[in-house]
Amino acid sequence: MRMRNDDGRPARREAGAGRPERGRTGRPGRRDPIPAVIPACPASVCPATKKCGGCRYIEMPYPEQLRKKQSEMQALFGSLCKVYPIAGMEHPLYYRNKVHAVFGYHKGQIISGIYEENTHHIVPIDRCMIEDQKSDEIIVTIRELLKSFKIRTYDEDTGYGLLRHVLVRRAFATGEIMVVLVTRSPVFPSKNHFVAALRERHPEITTIIQNMNDRDTSMVLGDREHVLYGKGYIEDILCGCRFRISAKSFYQVNPVQAERLYTKALELAGLSGRETVLDAYCGIGTIGIIAANRARQVYGVELNPDAVRDAICNAKINGIRNVRFYQNDATRFMTQMAQNGDTVDVVLMDPPRSGSTEEFIHAVKVVRTKKVIYISCGPDTLARDLKVFRREGYRTEGVWPYDMFPATGHTEVIAELQRENR
Ligand code: SAH
Numbered sequence: 001m002r003m004r005n006d007d008g009r010p011a012r013r014e015a016g017a018g019r020p021e022r023g024r025t026g027r028p029g030r031r032d033p034i035p036a037v038i039p040a041c042p043a044s045v046c047p048a049t050k051k052c053g054g055c056r057y058i059e060m061p062y063p064e065q066l067r068k069k070q071s072e073m074q075a076l077f078g079s080l081c082k083v084y085p086i087a088g089m090e091h092p093l094y095y096r097n098k099v100h101a102v103f104g105y106h107k108g109q110i111i112s113g114i115y116e117e118n119t120h121h122i123v124p125i126d127r128c129m130i131e132d133q134k135s136d137e138i139i140v141t142i143r144e145l146l147k148s149f150k151i152r153t154y155d156e157d158t159g160y161g162l163l164r165h166v167l168v169r170r171a172f173a174t175g176e177i178m179v180v181l182v183t184r185s186p187v188f189p190s191k192n193h194f195v196a197a198l199r200e201r202h203p204e205i206t207t208i209i210q211n212m213n214d215r216d217t218s219m220v221l222g223d224r225e226h227v228l229y230g231k232g233y234i235e236d237i238l239c240g241c242r243f244r245i246s247a248k249s250f251y252q253v254n255p256v257q258a259e260r261l262y263t264k265a266l267e268l269a270g271l272s273g274r275e276t277v278l279d280a281y282c283g284i285g286t287i288g289i290i291a292a293n294r295a296r297q298v299y300g301v302e303l304n305p306d307a308v309r310d311a312i313c314n315a316k317i318n319g320i321r322n323v324r325f326y327q328n329d330a331t332r333f334m335t336q337m338a339q340n341g342d343t344v345d346v347v348l349m350d351p352p353r354s355g356s357t358e359e360f361i362h363a364v365k366v367v368r369t370k371k372v373i374y375i376s377c378g379p380d381t382l383a384r385d386l387k388v389f390r391r392e393g394y395r396t397e398g399v400w401p402y403d404m405f406p407a408t409g410h411t412e413v414i415a416e417l418q419r420e421n422r
Pocket of ligand 1: 330350
């Protein structure tokens with residue numbers, strides 16, 4: 001069994017994982033720069049690599065990882081358009097700002113880590129080569145505190161126990177840290193003391209949330225949450241804008257690459273200040289808000305209500321007035337726009353790994369969109385959707401791969417599409 005995040009994207013082990021070295025607090029690689037051409041990491045740096053599988057390429061030299069991803073993208077998109085060189089990272093380790101651990105028991109000891117692929121067996125992990133080191137450290141502290149507070153971890157077989165998962169998110173630019181304790185039930189004995197002890201060990205934590213999940217699904221987070229400390233969200237800075245991020249909202253896991261990706265996406269959008277822009281699958285509104293001062297009007301659509309709430313706040317925080325966010329299914333929203341006879345000049349879209357829909361793409365044509373910038377973390381579904389776009393009269397001008405998930409098999413891609421004049 002593999003865990004999935006609330007936003008439908010895979011939890012950390014699929015989009016990346018592994019773990020080592022700890023105790024540093026700077027941006028990944030800041031204090032201890034890794035040479036641009038990093039050597040292969042020996043398996044010994046992370047004994048869990050083989051079982052965890054999150055960082056499948058960790059033993060492959062970084063330039064080779066990039067070559068492999070480049071040739072995969074070439075094979076997928078080469079017959080359709082030009083594939084530009086992949087943008088790699090200067091410091092491709094410890095990049096993940098979001099760390100998830102599942103908690104359980106092994107031989108009477110509390111363990112935390114990741115489910116081994118297709119099993120309910122937990123691979124114990126303390127440190128990961130691609131995760132934020134401070135976040136890993138906090139997870140280990142929580143494990144130690146559970147023991148001293150005699151809090152039991154949840155047992156899937158018996159249904160007893162409290163703590164199921166811990167999620168730590170760190171905003172690299174502001175240093176704010178969110179800890180989400182996912183529990184089976186709302187009853188959390190001595191929670192105030194537990195929170196105080198955790199804050200004492202890690203004063204850098206800025207908010208702690210209890211999330212209740214009593215369902216037997218592969219989703220990590222449940223619907224209900226309760227703020228135990230702090231404001232209940234963290235804020236990060238990306239492309240000069242400030243973004244509030246709630247526990248259940250999607251936020252790019254590699255902010256260094258996300259900044260480069262969004263900058264390129266907006267450059268390709270070529271906005272003049274006169275356009276009506278749709279940011280589809282907008283999450284907390286990042287792309288639309290960054291685009292707003294170069295557009296006449298921006299609309300954002302997003303399914304997750306928490307993310308929409310964040311997006312609306314984010315527009316305010318940044319003093320942006322020409323953006324409106326809607327909580328809706330992107331396809332339904334776009335189809336309604338098409339039926340209303342609305343027009344959209346530029347569509348910026350960033351769907352989950354499962355991609356978009358034929359109905360959405362058809363509606364893009366009906367609202368007379370000239371340009372589409374499609375950001376994708378699922379190149380296979382992007383290739384599928386680009387074919388649908390072609391049928392609807394859109395030419396793919398180029399594909400720009402970004403190594404958003406070093407040491408894993410995943411690649412993020414931007415595609416630029418232009419309406420054919422017909
Ligand atoms: N553009 C944002 C979020 C991209 S992740 C960013 O860069 O941060 C994809 C987003 O699509 C998630 O926020 C997810 O909640 C949302 N989503 C998933 N299915 C959707 C649907 N059918 N309609 C609208 N949004 C959807």
